[in-house]
Amino acid sequence: MSQFFERKKQELGVQLNKIQRKAVERTEGPLLLLACPGSGKTTTMIMRIGYLIEEKGISPQRIKAITFSKASANDMLERYKRFFPLLQPIDFSTIHSLAFQITRDYFSGSRYVMIEGNETNGLHKKKLLREMYRTENDEPITDDQLEELMSFISYVKNKMLPRQQWAKLKEPFPGAIEILKTYEAFKENYDVRLVDFDDMLSLAYEALDKDKNLLAKYQGRWDYIMTDESQDTSLIQHAIVEKLVAHHQNLCVVADDDQSIYTWRAAEPTYLLKFRTVYPNAYIMKMERNYRSSQNIVQTANQFIKTNKKRHDKSMFTKQPEGDPIILKRLSSEDAQFKYVLKELKELSDYGDIAILYRNNSSSTLLMSELERLGIPFYMKDSDNRFFSHWIVEDMLNFMRFSLKPERIDIYSKIASKTNAYWSSSQLKMLSRMKPTSENAFDDINLTITLKDYQIKILNEQKKWFAALNGMKPLKVIRTIRGEMGYDQMLASRAEKFGMKMTYLAQIFTTLEQIAEPLESMTAFAKRLKQLEQVTQQAKKEKTDDMLTLSTFHSSKGLEFERVYMIDLVEGVIPTEEDAEAPDLVEEARRLFYVGMTRAKTHLELISHGNESRFVEEVRKLIVPEKRLVTSQSNIVKTPINVTVPDNPNAIHSEEVLREGVFVRHRVFGAGEIVERDHERISIQFAKERKELMIDICISYRLLEIIN
Known part of the structure; x- marks a missing residue:
């Protein structure tokens, strides 16, 4: 080990493994560093920068580090200061920040206006x-x-x-x-030239491509360039970096193609597969040791992601203990899922190292509502207030408002086209200009607007329905609007016309109805929505060490937690219906699932309901045979003598007896209750813990007996 590594070990307590040291020392020429989750890539990058400065005598001003996000740039800068407090900082920035510098120089003397960022x-x-x-x-x-x-x-x-x-x-x-x-x-x-954020990238590339003096200026500014999270980099971003390093090619690209989850933002994970085409002299290294997660999680996640074809061949491993088995829960409904998760949380006392992850922000609204009700502190990594301002939510509230104030023709004009009255555009324009003159808007409409006979009939029906809504509970109000008043029919037509996703729109209604279910009045419903909107805004602002984290899979990348619950793992959500139509999209959805799995350190639960995600089934197939294999090997291969199953005349011999609610005694774990079972496994709640056991093993080895 060189003096640099020994010195840093003594100063910081940081000890790099062989591959990490090799990555730090290989400073010249193009390097692709493929870093598996939890492999210490940020530490390795910071140490590489320090090595360049302290060991090779490179000026910090000659080193550039490019990150995917501003938060990552700030995090790396802070870590660099902790590792090397006496060294001058290097230039950490996002690619957009760099592109802005180049564009500003390119437009020197010319006027342009930014049309993004300042609303x-x-x-x-x-x-x-x-x-x-x-x-x-x-x-x-x-x-x-x-x-x-x-x-x-x-x-x-x-x-x-x-x-x-x-x-x-x-x-x-x-x-x-x-x-x-x-x-x-x-x-x-x-x-004048109008420029948005994406134009900055295009213009930066154009500047480097067309202005030789500007290209020379930026090529001469840095001798060493590093890019982090490069699996999330777009084609034009790669092209800009290629221009900058064309002269010296001292480029270190840190990436993991298995964590590329932003192709919808034009990320180019396949760029990493053809890295040597762009840089023929490139050296490719793999950081495969995971320092974060237990063996059960690492081994399963490693096998799971290997189903993808378009990837570098990597084999993630760990020297961590085996840890808890991965728990798979398939529940009967979304409501059952939430009840299960909340029951689990109520049994815990410390929430600071726990995360609940999901594909879509819509999954968080109901969860947030229940957490707030139970007083469990939580932080939302990426709250989406669009739910509360969504046009469906606004429509439902306007239907309710009008039922309470039927003279408000201005409110009815906002929802008239969402009913089954077949309004023409000219009629709707007249409606929007009308002023109330009576106690009921329908009376004003009949007197003012020329209507078809069938419209008069429909409006008379609507008048009765709006009057009836006034005495209904909010849940019944919503279902009446959707059914009898033609809202669902309008929604399907609108979705087809404008290419909207019905699964997403249906999820909004599911959330609204579940919020409405326990409430007694429409006023209480509107008040609860406003309250939840405020809770959401607050949950995004505050983060303390004792808070549970709610996050989408996308936003969880880079984070880690002791316990992770992945919820709503159903077909149509992950993968989506659109994902299922294309192999490349299925692979990206699988990568997204993999990102969620690898956030967990010791405890991982995959929770589904209804039509279970194919990815959960893939994990199940990996877990179950592995358990059988381990049992077989431990009893036959590793044991030098034949295993004798203890005689137990009271042992259960038939799996039909193993039903939910049955009390049993396990030979090792003692008394417990069967709380769940499927065709292969049972879940038994013992005094201090819950165990997932294989049915065939329990019967073959006479492990259980009935408690009368």
């Missing part, structure tokens, strides 16, 4: 896209569609797709390509 600007990206959508479709864009449109535009830019290919792209909804063309033309033909 008070009149020329803001979101505002422009809203106006363009309304012009294209003659109706306002929803928040979900706006997010999809912005992601689509970002995808096109980051993929460096030429305009002649745009027409072949799959649109997030009809008309998205036309809006993209209109948006780009508007920016180009405006009085």
Whole structure:
């Protein structure tokens, strides 16, 4: 071991393994460092920077580190300061920050306007896209569609797709390509250059490609460049880095293709597979030892991800203890799932090292509601307040408001098109301009607007229904609006027209109905929604050491917890219906599942309900044979004498006896109750812990007997 490593071991207590040291010492030329979860990649990168400065005498100003996010850049800088407090800081930044520097230099002397980041600007990206959508479709864009449109535009830019290919792209909804063309033309033909965040990347690449003096300036600024989380880097971001290192090629790329989960943001995981095509002299190293998780978790996750074909061949391993077995729970319903998770949490006293992970933020709303009710402290890694402002939620509240105040024709005008009255656009315009003159809006409508006979009949029915809603509980109100008042029919038609995902819209209703179920009045329902919105906002702001963490799989990357509960593991959620249509998307969904699994240190539970995710089934197939194999080997291979099963005349000989609610005695663990079973396993709650046992092993080895 060199003096540098020995010195750091004494100063910091940091001891690198052989592969980590090798990665630190290989400073010249292109290096692809494939780092499995929990393999100490950040420590290795920081040590590599220190090695360059202390051992090779490189000036900190000649080193550049590029990260995926601002949070990662700040984290690496703080860790660098702790490791090397006497050294001058190096330049840590995101690729967007670097692109902004280059673009600013490129535009030196020319005027341009940023239209993203400052929403008070009149020329803001979101505002422009809203106006363009309304012009294209003659109706306002929803928040979900706006997010999809912005992601689509970002995808096109980051993929460096030429305009002649745009027409072949799959649109997030009809008309998205036309809006993209209109948006780009508007920016180009405006009085000054209009620039959004993605334009900065395009312009930075354009600058380095066309301005030789600017290229030389940036190529000469740094002698060593490192990029972190490079599996999440887009084609144009890779292209910018290629320009910067073309002269010296001293590039260290740290990545894990098994954790590439942002291809919808145009990330290019396949770039890592062809790394030697771009850099023929590249050296590829694999950091495969996991320091985070137990053997059970590491071995299962390692085998699970090997199902993917488009990946570097890696074999993650650990020297950690075996740990708890991975627990698989398949429950009858979403409600049963929440009850199970909450029951588990109530039995714990310390929540600071526990996480509940899910694919979609919609999963968190009900969970948050129950946690708040039970007084369990929690932090939301990425709360999504769009649920509370979603147009479906607003519609339900407006239906309720109008039922309570039937004279409010302004409220009815907001929901009229969401009913089954077949309003024409001209009628809706007249409706929006009307002022109330009586105690019931329907009376005003009959006097003011010319209606078809069938519309008069429908409106008379609506008048009765709105009057009836006033005496109903909120759950019944919602179901009446959906059924008798034609809302679900409208929703299906709208989803088909605008390419919306019905599974997502259905989830919103599931959440609304479960919030409404225990409440007695529509006023209480509206109040509860407002309260939950405030709780969500607060949960995003505060984080203390005793708080449970709620997070999507995406946002959990880079984090670790002692106990992890992965919930809503069902087909249609992970993978989604869209994922299931393409092998590449299935592989990404599997990577996302893998990211969730590898957040856990010692305790991992995979929880499903209804139509269980194929990924849970893949894990089950890995776990069950492994248990049988271990039992077989431990009793036959490793034991030098034949195993004799103790004679127990009272032992259970038939699996039919093993039913939920039956009390049994285990030869080793004592008395317990069977709380769950499937065709292969039983779960027994003993005095201090719950055990998952294989039925055939319990019977073969006469481990159980009935307690009368």
